[in-house]
Amino acid sequence: MTATPNSPTGRAPQVGLFVTCLVDMFRPSVGFATVKLLEMAGCRVEVPDTQTCCGQPTYNSGDRRSTAEIARGVIDSFDGYEYVVGPSGSCIGMLHEYPQLFDKTDPYHSRALDLAARAFEITSFLTDVIGADLSLESYSKKVTYHDSCAGLRELGIKKQPRHLLGKVDGVEIEEMEEAETCCGFGGTFCIKYPDISNRMVGNKTKNATATKADVLLGGDLGCLLNMAGKLKREGEKLEVRHVVEVLAGMTDTPAIGQSVEEFNYELAQEA
Amino acid sequence: MEIKTPEFKASSRIALEDVSLQKALGNLRDGFPQKRAAAVARMPEFETLRDQARDLKNHTIEHLDYYLEQFETNVTKHGGQVHWARDGQQAREAILKICQSADAKTVTKGKSMVSEEIALNDYLEENGVQPVETDLGEYILQLREDHPSHIIAPAIHLNLDDVSDIFSKKHGTERTDDPAALMQEAREMLRKQFVGADVGITGANFCVAETGSTIIVTNEGNGDLTQTLPKVHVVITTIDKVVPTLEDMTLYLRLLARSATGQEFTVYNTLSTGPRREEDQDGPDEFHVVLLDNGRSEMVGTDFQDMLRCIRCSACMNHCPVYGSVGGHAYGWVYPGPMGSVLTPKLIGIDKAGHLPNASTFCGTCESVCPVRIPLPKMMRHWREREFEKHLSPTGFRFGLGVWSQFARRPKLYRWLAKLSSLSLKTLSGKKGRLKSLPLKNGWTAWRDLPAPQGGTFMDQWKKEQGNKQHKGGQQ
Amino acid sequence: MSQNARDQILGNIRRGLGRGELSQQAQTQLRERIGQHPRHTIPARGQLDAEGQVALFRSMAEEAAAELIDIDSLEKLPIAVADFLQQNQLKQLLRGSDAALEALDWGPLEGIKVESRPVQAGDPISLTLSFAGIAETGTLMLHSGPNSPTTMNFLTDIHLVALRQSQIVGFYEQAWQQLRETVGENWPRTVNMITGPSRSADIEQRLQMGAHGPKRLVIFMIND
Numbered sequence: 001m002t003a004t005p006n007s008p009t010g011r012a013p014q015v016g017l018f019v020t021c022l023v024d025m026f027r028p029s030v031g032f033a034t035v036k037l038l039e040m041a042g043c044r045v046e047v048p049d050t051q052t053c054c055g056q057p058t059y060n061s062g063d064r065r066s067t068a069e070i071a072r073g074v075i076d077s078f079d080g081y082e083y084v085v086g087p088s089g090s091c092i093g094m095l096h097e098y099p100q101l102f103d104k105t106d107p108y109h110s111r112a113l114d115l116a117a118r119a120f121e122i123t124s125f126l127t128d129v130i131g132a133d134l135s136l137e138s139y140s141k142k143v144t145y146h147d148s149c150a151g152l153r154e155l156g157i158k159k160q161p162r163h164l165l166g167k168v169d170g171v172e173i174e175e176m177e178e179a180e181t182c183c184g185f186g187g188t189f190c191i192k193y194p195d196i197s198n199r200m201v202g203n204k205t206k207n208a209t210a211t212k213a214d215v216l217l218g219g220d221l222g223c224l225l226n227m228a229g230k231l232k233r234e235g236e237k238l239e240v241r242h243v244v245e246v247l248a249g250m251t252d253t254p255a256i257g258q259s260v261e262e263f264n265y266e267l268a269q270e271a
Numbered sequence: 272m273e274i275k276t277p278e279f280k281a282s283s284r285i286a287l288e289d290v291s292l293q294k295a296l297g298n299l300r301d302g303f304p305q306k307r308a309a310a311v312a313r314m315p316e317f318e319t320l321r322d323q324a325r326d327l328k329n330h331t332i333e334h335l336d337y338y339l340e341q342f343e344t345n346v347t348k349h350g351g352q353v354h355w356a357r358d359g360q361q362a363r364e365a366i367l368k369i370c371q372s373a374d375a376k377t378v379t380k381g382k383s384m385v386s387e388e389i390a391l392n393d394y395l396e397e398n399g400v401q402p403v404e405t406d407l408g409e410y411i412l413q414l415r416e417d418h419p420s421h422i423i424a425p426a427i428h429l430n431l432d433d434v435s436d437i438f439s440k441k442h443g444t445e446r447t448d449d450p451a452a453l454m455q456e457a458r459e460m461l462r463k464q465f466v467g468a469d470v471g472i473t474g475a476n477f478c479v480a481e482t483g484s485t486i487i488v489t490n491e492g493n494g495d496l497t498q499t500l501p502k503v504h505v506v507i508t509t510i511d512k513v514v515p516t517l518e519d520m521t522l523y524l525r526l527l528a529r530s531a532t533g534q535e536f537t538v539y540n541t542l543s544t545g546p547r548r549e550e551d552q553d554g555p556d557e558f559h560v561v562l563l564d565n566g567r568s569e570m571v572g573t574d575f576q577d578m579l580r581c582i583r584c585s586a587c588m589n590h591c592p593v594y595g596s597v598g599g600h601a602y603g604w605v606y607p608g609p610m611g612s613v614l615t616p617k618l619i620g621i622d623k624a625g626h627l628p629n630a631s632t633f634c635g636t637c638e639s640v641c642p643v644r645i646p647l648p649k650m651m652r653h654w655r656e657r658e659f660e661k662h663l664s665p666t667g668f669r670f671g672l673g674v675w676s677q678f679a680r681r682p683k684l685y686r687w688l689a690k691l692s693s694l695s696l697k698t699l700s701g702k703k704g705r706l707k708s709l710p711l712k713n714g715w716t717a718w719r720d721l722p723a724p725q726g727g728t729f730m731d732q733w734k735k736e737q738g739n740k741q742h743k744g745g746q747q
Numbered sequence: 748m749s750q751n752a753r754d755q756i757l758g759n760i761r762r763g764l765g766r767g768e769l770s771q772q773a774q775t776q777l778r779e780r781i782g783q784h785p786r787h788t789i790p791a792r793g794q795l796d797a798e799g800q801v802a803l804f805r806s807m808a809e810e811a812a813a814e815l816i817d818i819d820s821l822e823k824l825p826i827a828v829a830d831f832l833q834q835n836q837l838k839q840l841l842r843g844s845d846a847a848l849e850a851l852d853w854g855p856l857e858g859i860k861v862e863s864r865p866v867q868a869g870d871p872i873s874l875t876l877s878f879a880g881i882a883e884t885g886t887l888m889l890h891s892g893p894n895s896p897t898t899m900n901f902l903t904d905i906h907l908v909a910l911r912q913s914q915i916v917g918f919y920e921q922a923w924q925q926l927r928e929t930v931g932e933n934w935p936r937t938v939n940m941i942t943g944p945s946r947s948a949d950i951e952q953r954l955q956m957g958a959h960g961p962k963r964l965v966i967f968m969i970n971d
Contacts, residue, residue, distance in 0.1 A: 187632075515780065568763065
C-alpha cells in the first residue's frame with residue numbers, strides 16, 4: 001500500500017500534522033484519517049503537542065497582536081518539519097498569512113515565510129506535492145462536494161479532492177449548483193450574524209440535497225459542521241463527512257451530527 | 272441620504288423576511304454572475320488585463336497629484352472649468368452656484384453615485400432647483416422617494432409590480448404589467464424633461480488627464496441627452512476617477528462592462544471634452560467638472576489606498592452571498608456590498624459603519640472577481656483592526672476573545688480547555704449525535720443543530736496511541 | 748475656497764505618498780508617457796486581417812442588436828436610405844452635412860423632407876456618418892462637429908449610420924490613434940462609442956430595447 005515517497009532527501013518525508021482545533025475537539029477521526037493517508041503516501045507523521053490553534057478567531061476579529069503571539073507558537077511548534085499538513089484549507093490558509101503579521105526585521109518574519117512554504121492542505125499535499133499513487137478502498141456512494149472558500153480561493157484547491165475521489169472505486173460525484181458559494185460559516189460570522197448565515201447555509205443545503213447525493217463532502221470541518229447542523233435541523237438524511245474519511249476508508253463512524261443509532265440504522269438499510 | 276448603517280442587523284433581518292425583496296434578489300443572483308462568467312470566457316486575455324488594470328491604477332495613485340493637475344489643465348484648455356471640493360458641502364455649493372448662475376429651474380441628471388454620496392438632490396430641491404433623475408432605475412426610485420440599492424442597477428430591489436404601481440400613481444396612466452410599455456411611458460415622460468432642463472448633471476466613470484475629458488458609460492442613452500441638450504453640463508466626480516490616457520481608459524472599458532453586466536461593451540461610451548465648439552450646432556455652452564475628495568485623499572498611503580482603484584463595476588456585490596441575501600438597503604448608506612463595506616467606514620466613520628466590515632465571511636469571492644484585484648477581505652480586516660484598537664467591538668465579544676487567545680497561547684491549558692469543551696458538548700448531546708439548543712442564547716442553534724463531538728480530543732487519543740505503540744515496540 | 752480645496756487635496760495626496768511635488772524629471776517622464784500613450788494588451792480577437800475584422804464587426808454589431816444593410820458604394824446610400832424610409836413609412840430625415848454626404852445625389856429622396864440641423868423632440872430618424880467601426884465589439888465611433896450634431900445620435904427613434912468597410916479597425920486603440928491624427932489640436936466636444944441601440948434592464952433585470960436613445964440602430968455598411 002505504501003507509495004513511493006517523493007522526497008527531495010530520498011527518505012520518507014517527515015510531516016508535522018496540524019490537527020486544527022475543530023478536528024481536535026469535534027472529530028478526531030478526521031485527524032486519524034489524515035495520518036493514515038499521509039502514511040499510505042510514505043510519509044512519517046508526527047504531531048507536535050505544543051500546537052493549539054492557527055489564530056483565525058483573533059486575526060479575523062482585528063486583534064493582530066494576539067494573533068502574532070499565537071503565530072509564534074505555531075511557528076515554534078512546527079520548526080524543523082519538512083512539511084506541515086492539515087485537514088483544512090482555512091487553517092492552512094491562515095498559516096500562509098503569518099508573514100504579514102511580523103515586521104520584516106523580526107526573525108519570525110522569515111520563519112513565517114519558511115513555514116508558509118512548507119504548509120499544505122491534505123488533498124493538495126497528496127496531489128500537488130507528493131503526487132502519491134494511492135490505492136484507496138472502495139466506497140459505493142453518490143457524493144457531492146462543497147468547495148470551502150479559503151481552500152478554493154486562497155490555496156487553489158478544486159481539482160485535488162476530486163482527483164483523489166476519482167481513485168476511489170464506486171464513488172460517483174454529482175456536482176451541486178453553486179458548489180463554490182460560501183456556506184455561511186465564516187468563523188465568528190455565524191455567531192455575529194446568525195440570520196444571514198442561516199440564509200446562506202439554507203441555500204447551500206438546498207443545492208446539496210437537490211443532487212440526490214448520499215453524502216456531502218468537504219475539506220473544512222467548520223463548513224461541514226455548519227452544513228450538517230442545518231441538514232439535521234431540516235430533517236434531511238444527506239450525510240456529511242470530511243473528504244479524508246472517504247479517502248482513508250474510515251467511514252465506519254457516524255457521519256457528522258449523526259447518532260450511533262441512526263448510523264447503525266443506515267448500515268442495516270444498506271445491507 | 273440618512274445613515275442607517277448602525278441598524279444593519281435589524282435591517283438585514285427585515286430584508287431576509289421581505290418576500291418581494293428576496294424575489295428581486297433572486298433575479299440578481301441568477302443574472303449578473305452567469306453573464307460575467309460567459310463574457311470572461313470569451314476574452315482569454317481577461318486575467319492579464321486585470322493585472323494591468325491593477326498596476327496602472329497603482330501607478331496613477333502614486334502620481335495622483337500630477338495626473339489631477341494635468342486633467343485640470345486640459346479641461347481648462349478646452350474651455351471647461353474644474354471646481355475642487357474637499358467635502359460634500361463644498362461640492363453641493365459649487366453645483367448650486369452653477370445652477371443659479373444659469374438661472375436653472377430644473378436640472379436633468381444621469382446616474383451618479385457620487386451625487387447620492389453628497390445627497391445632491393435634497394440640497395438642490397431645498398434651494399429651489401428641481402432635479403430630475405433620467406436613468407430608468409433612478410427615475411423609478413425618485414418617484415418612489417426611494418434610494419438606490421445597487422451601484423449600477425439602482426432599482427434591483429423592486430419587482431415589476433412596484434414599477435407598475437408607482438407609474439400609474441404618479442403618471443396618472445392606466446396600470447400596465449408590460450415592462451416594454453412601462454419603459455415607453457418613462458421615455459415619453461422624460462423626453463419633455465430632457466428638452467426643458469437648464470442644466471444637465473452627470474457623473475463620470477473616468478477622467479482622462481491626456482485630453483481633459485470625462486466619460487460616461489450607459490446603456491439607455493439618458494446620460495447623453497442629459498449632457499447634450501441643456502445649456503450647462505456639470506460633471507460631479509471624484510479624484511480617484513482619473514486615468515492618464517485614452518489607452519489607459521480603454522483598458523478599464525474592456526473590463527468594466529464585462530465585470531458589471533457581462534456585456535461585451537456598454538451601448539454608449541461617451542467622452543465629453545469642454546463645452547460645444549463655436550461652430551457646433553448643439554451641445555452645452557458651459558462644461559464644469561466638480562472634483563470631489565470627501566476623504567479619498569486621506570486614503571493615500573494608508574491600508575486603504577488600494578480601494579482607490581475601484582471602478583464601481585459592482586462585480587463584488589453581484590457575487591457577494593451576503594449582499595445576495597440582504598440586498599443593498601440593509602447596508603444603510605450609499606455604497607453597499609463588499610466595496611461599500613470598505614469605503615463606507617472611511618466616508619461616514621467606522622463608529623457608525625462598524626457592522627459593514629464585520630458582516631462578511633471573508634469568502635473571498637469579491638476579490639476573485641474584482642477587475643482591479645482589490646483585496647477587499649483584507650481591507651475589511653483592517654477595519655476590524657481599527658475597531659479593535661478603538662475598543663469599538665462589543666465588550667462581551669472582546670472579553671471572550673481575550674480569554675480564548677490567552678488559552679491559545681498556552682498549549683497545556685488549551686489541551687485542557689479543548690478536552691473540557693468536547694466533553695461538555697458530548698455530555699449535553701447525550702446519544703443524539705447533535706444538540707438542538709445550547710445553554711446560552713445562541714445564534715447557531717436558533718436555526719441549526721450543533722453536531723456533537725465524537726468524544727475525546729485527537730491530541731489525547733493520539734498520545735494514547737503513540738504510548739501504546741511505544742509500549743508494544745518496547746516488548747519486542 | 749476652490750483654490751484652497753485644491754491645495755488641500757493635492758497636499759493630502761503628497762503627504763500620503765510621503766513626498767512633495769514631483770521633481771521636474773519625474774514630471775517629464777509622466778508627460779512623455781502621456782505623449783506616447785502606450786497600449787496595454789490588445790485582445791487577439793481585435794488583431795485579425797481586414798476581412799476577419801469586417802466579419803467580426805458584423806457579428807458583434809448584430810449580437811448587440813444593431814441592424815446591418817450592405818451597400819456596394821457610398822453613391823448607393825441615398826437609394827438605400829430612400830428604401831428604408833419607404834419601408835418604414837417615414838416622410839422626413841435629418842442628416843449630417845458632412846462634405847461626403849453633401850456630395851451625394853439625394854434625388855432618390857424626392858418627396859422626403861430632408862434637413863440638416865440639431866434634432867428636436869419628435870424627429871423620427873437621423874442619418875450620420877461614422878468616424879470608425881471597431882471590430883472587437885461591433886462598436887461605432889462618431890464625434891461631434893459642425894456637420895454632425897450629437898443630438899442626431901440620441902434623440903431620434905431610429906439612427907442610421909453609414910460606415911465604410913475601410914473604416915473598420917480591429918481594436919479601440921486604433922480608432923483613438925486615427926482620431927488623434929484626424930482632429931489634431933481640435934479635439935471634439937463629444938466622442939461617442941455606440942454599440943447597438945438603447946436598452947435598459949432596470950425593471951426586474953429584464954432587457955428592454957429602446958430606453959432613451961434610439962430604438963433602432965441601422966448601419967449601412969459600404970463595401971469599398
